Amino acid sequence: MVDVWTGLLALNTLGLYASALVSFGSVLIGFAFTRILRRPYYRDLTLMWSLLGLILSATDIAVRAAALTGAASGAKDPEMLKLVWGTPVGDAALWRVAGFALLLVGALLGRMGSWLALSGGVLVMCSFTLLGHVAEQEAFWLQLVLYFHLSAAAFWVGILGPLRRLALDRDKLDVAAQLGHGFGRAALFVLPVLVAAGAVMAWRLLDTWAAVATPYGLALLVKILAVAVLMGIGAANKTRHVPAMLRGEGGAADALANVIRKEQVVVALILTVTAALTVVIGAPV
């Protein structure tokens, strides 16, 4: 059985992933579709998830200190906190806190703060390249690959909330159709980056075919399958639901909103497996 503190750390990591992808993703989508998407449709997502990210960045250190002693008292033990802070976890936390704070302030400032929020998102993405199995490889190019993988994932995750919100708004169906169409075109460039970067990292971390049979390899397979399902759903949106909305067909927007809800569930599954890969399961090399 997984130790309760390791489980809590994985849950905290899951929350951090979601906070990073949604807050940065919403800003990316705002930049990419600035002529279609109005700020109120994504600003609250940036605010809420960056605030959650700030909180989880702090609890991450506390939960690690508790996990170190196996007791809740470890979370407020100065020696344990200092010990955790002295590792790359502390460096990553600094980048992350600065990044989430910039995202939060940028979103609060409105249009003026757009670039501030964008730079904050870049810092948050960078923080994830400072620790974990990729960082252990000590190869800068691989950290860069992870950065692009995460940014592409943020772009994908970032569209889901605003697009669903628009699809459910009877007065904004034309905007939803345009946004869905625009994302479908952007995805032709973003998805290859996501998949290629993921494939490079999987190849580097697994190293041999035999490693596919290890717990890490099997969990990675589950993640790849889930991403394939997500891509299938995305393809259906692009070829079926969005064109139907552009034609003004009744019920198409509701169908799209339902499918996006399913996509959000699959994203949650992917992030859960990723958190397990990072915290619970050791890389085979």
Next chain:
Amino acid sequence: MRWFLYTTVLLAWTGLAAAHSKMDETMPADGATLDDAPQELVLRFDQSIRLVTVKITHADEHSEPLKLDEQAGFGTEFKLPMTSMGTGRYEVEWRGLGEDGHIMTGRFGFDVQ
């Protein structure tokens, strides 16, 4: 559907409890049977770690932490003095921090006849 997916992942998760335990070797070895209780425990790791807690439990009854005062830094080998608690099963549980920030946990056990 959502709860089905989550349950599947969590069930798989509990079966995959590798938890970054990269212990190379212990003395006594895990599962060993000895005539006398050892005077010290040796824990060897394949990566440098900072050992934070080591708890030894005898016969599922008596449990006590081992002193780590002299193990303040990171290292790959730790020799910890222990006192005999008689015959029976000894379970050792340890926790440490890898230099990369990973939390490491593990356990091993041996019997004294």
